[in-house]
Amino acid sequence: MLKKIPLHTQIIIGLVLGLIFGLVSIQTAIPSSFTIDYIKPVGTIFINGLKMIAMPLVLASLIIGVSNLGDISKLSRIGGKTIVTFVITTIIAISVGLTLVNLFKPGTSLPVETRENLMNLYEGDVSTRADAAAKFQEQSPLQPLVDMVPQNFFLATTDNAAMLQVVFFAIISGIALLQIPKRKAEPVIAFFDGFNDLIIQIVNYIMLIAPYGVFALMASLIVEIAGDNPDSAIDLLMALLKYSVIVLGGLFFMMLVVYPLLLKTFTKVPYFEFFRAIRPAQLLAFSTSSSSATLPVTMKIAEEEIGVSENISSFVLPLGATINMNGTSLYQSVAAVFIAQALGMELSFSQQLMIVLTSTLAAIGSAGVPGAGLIMLIVVLESIGVPAAGIALIMAPDRILDMFRTVVNVTGDVVVTTAVASTEGELPEGLIRKSNPLTPDL
Numbered sequence: 001m002l003k004k005i006p007l008h009t010q011i012i013i014g015l016v017l018g019l020i021f022g023l024v025s026i027q028t029a030i031p032s033s034f035t036i037d038y039i040k041p042v043g044t045i046f047i048n049g050l051k052m053i054a055m056p057l058v059l060a061s062l063i064i065g066v067s068n069l070g071d072i073s074k075l076s077r078i079g080g081k082t083i084v085t086f087v088i089t090t091i092i093a094i095s096v097g098l099t100l101v102n103l104f105k106p107g108t109s110l111p112v113e114t115r116e117n118l119m120n121l122y123e124g125d126v127s128t129r130a131d132a133a134a135k136f137q138e139q140s141p142l143q144p145l146v147d148m149v150p151q152n153f154f155l156a157t158t159d160n161a162a163m164l165q166v167v168f169f170a171i172i173s174g175i176a177l178l179q180i181p182k183r184k185a186e187p188v189i190a191f192f193d194g195f196n197d198l199i200i201q202i203v204n205y206i207m208l209i210a211p212y213g214v215f216a217l218m219a220s221l222i223v224e225i226a227g228d229n230p231d232s233a234i235d236l237l238m239a240l241l242k243y244s245v246i247v248l249g250g251l252f253f254m255m256l257v258v259y260p261l262l263l264k265t266f267t268k269v270p271y272f273e274f275f276r277a278i279r280p281a282q283l284l285a286f287s288t289s290s291s292s293a294t295l296p297v298t299m300k301i302a303e304e305e306i307g308v309s310e311n312i313s314s315f316v317l318p319l320g321a322t323i324n325m326n327g328t329s330l331y332q333s334v335a336a337v338f339i340a341q342a343l344g345m346e347l348s349f350s351q352q353l354m355i356v357l358t359s360t361l362a363a364i365g366s367a368g369v370p371g372a373g374l375i376m377l378i379v380v381l382e383s384i385g386v387p388a389a390g391i392a393l394i395m396a397p398d399r400i401l402d403m404f405r406t407v408v409n410v411t412g413d414v415v416v417t418t419a420v421a422s423t424e425g426e427l428p429e430g431l432i433r434k435s436n437p438l439t440p441d442l
Contacts, residue, residue, distance in 0.1 A: 019222060022221065035220055046288075047290070053296050062314060066173075079315075081423060089254075090325070095356065100249055149165070263419065277305040285407045287403070294406075333359055339393055343386065355384060
């Protein structure tokens with residue numbers, strides 16, 4: 001009997017084979033329409049399956065998590081720790097990005113001709129995103145608070161971008177269950193507890209096609225980036241290589257320095273074991289570019305692999321997938337200064353402080369879905385007086401970088417969850433398992 005192949009190994013194989021297939025197909029007679037029409041749908045089905053259960057999982061897990069905390073004071077304590085830690089790590093990420101981009105100045109190396117070609121190439125896409133950002137900027141400063149409260153809860157559950165509204169409803173519901181008579185609360189809690197188990201089981205089913213979905217996503221991504229002229233994609237990526245290296249350097253700094261320090265300070269969890277345990281979630285985050293889509297797997301791993309109590313994981317992780325965007329914030333700070341450098345603009349210290357403030361606020365309002373960071377980047381650019389059209393300069397490698405920054409977002413969510421659980425005494429030692437319960441039989 002063949003040994004089971006761990007899930008993270010299967011996903012890596014899928015990623016590598018998808019990359020190889022994509023590169024081979026754009027260099028041979030394999031038509032791009034074949035990949036788009038017959039392979040990409042497998043990846044789309046996989047992502048849709050994860051998104052399908054993200055909203056009900058957040059609703060059920062948060063209601064159970066809050067109601068199981070026992071009292072309001074514990075909720076406020078855990079919530080305070082969570083939000084403060086998210087804000088601090090976000091500010092650190094932005095500061096790392098600003099330090100690197102000011103030190104290496106990647107924007108000054110972008111050729112004028114390349115700059116003009118990029119601006120022309122993405123003119124239409126930039127205009128669309130600028131319109132979305134303009135609507136965001138016209139809102140009242142308190143509009144995010146208004147948007148957090150749904151007019152129609154059932155309508156909010158049909159839109160993954162409205163995750164914060166569902167989070168709000170679930171937290172309020174959990175608090176209400178703490179304050180109504182226990183005999184009336186117990187049937188409701190039992191229902192959502194069973195519903196939560198149901199969703200977790202559906203996660204197991206969806207993960208059976210994870211390697212194939214990842215293969216399809218990677219293969220179609222390569223084909224779509226190349227378009228009709230493979231060489232143009234390569235030239236484009238080479239022209240922006242320095243910028244991309246700066247972003248990746250900052251992201252890896254968060255992964256290999258900041259997060260291990262956070263774990264070492266607040267927990268006794270060895271980072272290498274921690275890193276190995278969350279690999280499936282990281283690889284899914286990489287392939288889907290969506291922290292919301294990865295949430296079901298992230299929650300399962302935090303509880304079953306790391307040992308975080310369900311009370312903590314069901315509260316902190318959904319909140320993190322909604323408001324904690326360390327990787328996105330770092331990317332926005334690098335991109336904003338890079339664009340300014342490429343356009344020959346010098347940013348003052350006060351303007352760069354504005355980047356810190358705006359990127360932090362934008363991270364809270366940024367949906368955990370692919371591409372949301374670009375719209376928030378326009379808000380950041382407008383706040384420092386840099387033309388929004390400048391995002392055309394960084395759109396070519398953005399899809400690839402989006403995959404990496406989503407990994408950092410998801411990793412940050414689990415690190416903070418583990419730290420909060422440890423400070424609350426809800427992280428038993430020695431519970432990181434060597435095997436992976438998500439591994440399907442092969």
